[in-house]
Amino acid sequence: MSSGAPAQAGRGRVETLSAEFVSGWAQVHAPGKPAFVYATVRDEVLGFGAAKLSRPDLDKARQEGRLDAHAFMLTFKSPVAPSDINSIQVFAVGQPGPLPQAKQLKLDRTPTLRLFLMGSPRSGTSQLGATLTKVLSLPWLGEGHGAPLFSRAADALTGDRDAENGLVRHMARENFRRVAIDAARAAYFHMHGSASFVDKTPGVPMIAAAPFLLECFPDARFIFQRRNPIANIRSRMVKFGGGFEEHCRDWAAAMNEWLRVRTLLPHFVEVQQEDMLAAPDRVARVIADYIGVPDAASRICDSLRTDRLEQTGAGAGVADRNETGWSEAQLQAFDRICGPAMRAFGYI
Numbered sequence: 258m259s260s261g262a263p264a265q266a267g268r269g270r271v272e273t274l275s276a277e278f279v280s281g282w283a284q285v286h287a288p289g290k291p292a293f294v295y296a297t298v299r300d301e302v303l304g305f306g307a308a309k310l311s312r313p314d315l316d317k318a319r320q321e322g323r324l325d326a327h328a329f330m331l332t333f334k335s336p337v338a339p340s341d342i343n344s345i346q347v348f349a350v351g352q353p354g355p356l357p358q359a360k361q362l363k364l365d366r367t368p369t370l371r372l373f374l375m376g377s378p379r380s381g382t383s384q385l386g387a388t389l390t391k392v393l394s395l396p397w398l399g400e401g402h403g404a405p406l407f408s409r410a411a412d413a414l415t416g417d418r419d420a421e422n423g424l425v426r427h428m429a430r431e432n433f434r435r436v437a438i439d440a441a442r443a444a445y446f447h448m449h450g451s452a453s454f455v456d457k458t459p460g461v462p463m464i465a466a467a468p469f470l471l472e473c474f475p476d477a478r479f480i481f482q483r484r485n486p487i488a489n490i491r492s493r494m495v496k497f498g499g500g501f502e503e504h505c506r507d508w509a510a511a512m513n514e515w516l517r518v519r520t521l522l523p524h525f526v527e528v529q530q531e532d533m534l535a536a537p538d539r540v541a542r543v544i545a546d547y548i549g550v551p552d553a554a555s556r557i558c559d560s561l562r563t564d565r566l567e568q569t570g571a572g573a574g575v576a577d578r579n580e581t582g583w584s585e586a587q588l589q590a591f592d593r594i595c596g597p598a599m600r601a602f603g604y605i
Contacts, residue, residue: 269294269308269326269356271347275365276337277452278443280330281356282315283308283349288325293350296331298341304331308349310447332443339367366453370395371445371474372548373404374457375464376482377511379492381530385482386457388560389544392553396449397457403444405462408469411437441473461507464514468521478548479522481515484530485576485604486595501587505594512598531576537561 269283269292283292285308295305308329318324337345342364346355372389374382390397414437416428446452459482470477484492486508493504519525526547532540541558545551578588599605 268352269347269349270359271345271356271362272359273363273365273450274342274345274358275446275452276333276339276342276367276369277365278330278332278446279304279345279347280328280447280450281347281359282312282326282328283356284324284326286351291327292329292352294329294331294347294356295350296333296345296347298337298345303333303337303345306331330443330447332439332446336369342367363450365451368549369476370453370548370550371477372455372480373463373467373470373477374455374480374482375467376459376515377484377489377508378459379489379496380459380482380484381528381533382457382459382482384533384561384564385480385528386455388557388564390455391564392556392560393455393550395453395455396451397455398448400458401448401456402458402460402463404441404456404458404466404470407437407441407444407473408466410440411469411472438469438473441469445473459511461510461514464511464518467518471522479525480544480547481519481525481527482530483512483515483527483602486512486591486599487576487578487581488531490591490595491581501583502590502594505591509595509598512602516598516601533561 270281271279272281273279279296283294285292291307291309293305293307296303306329308327310328310330312328315324315326315328318326331347348355370393372395374386374389376382386397389395411434414428414433416425416430416433418426418429420426420429445454445456464481467479470479486505489508490501490504493499493508494501497504524547526543528540528544538554538558541554541561542551545554545557578591581588583591596605
């Protein structure tokens with residue numbers, strides 16, 4: 258198997274070492290009973306759990322009777338210093354000595370870089386996500402849409418210390434919210450295979466989840482992409498069809514939610530889509546400085562200039578209400594629905 262688990266191999270392998278998690282596989286003691294594993298560094302336990310994750314290569318080996326093993330991923334309660342990553346060891350309970358490292362051991366990048374791109378759909382988040390993924394060699398799964406689910410779960414588990422219901426008080430005292438935070442961290446690490454990644458997900462639910470993501474990843478970076486509403490709504494109508502007023506309401510809802518959320522974040526960057534075409538050098542410098550990679554500014558700029566930006570129409574298109582061809586009723590609806598957010602963001 259490509260992961261360093263030959264047919265006769267016993268016990269398991271450590272396959273990825275990171276400042277925030279470790280992953281690999283471990284052999285079970287008996288059929289139907291998972292192997293329990295824990296990670297340490299300098300006699301400190303970093304994480305503990307069961308090897309119970311399904312993986313195609315291990316599933317195939319099990320079906321063929323070659324190896325009865327499952328994968329594991331252990332997330333750490335706090336990051337390990339980069340200098341200590343190579344000292345991490347993983348043990349399977351009941352087995353002597355640490356699990357050996359795979360021949361093709363992956364060392365995760367340090368320092369970590371977690372980028373969350375959000376905004377109204379058709380505001381250039383895909384183009385910027387593709388650019389940053391390529392230039393910074395970060396894993397990207399496209400639109401994740403998972404953060405809002407974890408955020409809602411965290412809110413449901415938060416509890417209330419003053420509630421009449423004892424279980425609800427218990428949830429608050431025991432910090433059940435942390436269950437959702439830990440689950441979200443593990444999911445991001447597992448799906449990306451790294452503690453560094455790009456999550457580009459447009460829409461109101463993702464914007465609303467930004468404060469929760471900050472709880473999960475205190476060093477996260479947030480980039481909000483916005484676009485002139487006239488060009489945005491015209492693009493939506495072409496791409497998605499549907500009702501005119503529905504698109505107006507969706508653009509306004511995303512912008513208004515960002516107005517609320519950005520007051521809850523310690524830092525963020527806003528990028529105007531039109532500037533990606535008109536001033537890519539300035540946009541690239543702002544982003545590169547914000548995410549802590551100033552040396553990458555020129556490469557980000559080159560990508561914004563050449564990588565299908567103009568072909569996708571980013572920043573281009575009609576932005577004058579008198580040239581839209583919209584009916585008078587549509588113009589009135591547009592002004593009524595989008596006007597307050599347009600004024601808040603300086604579009605009028």
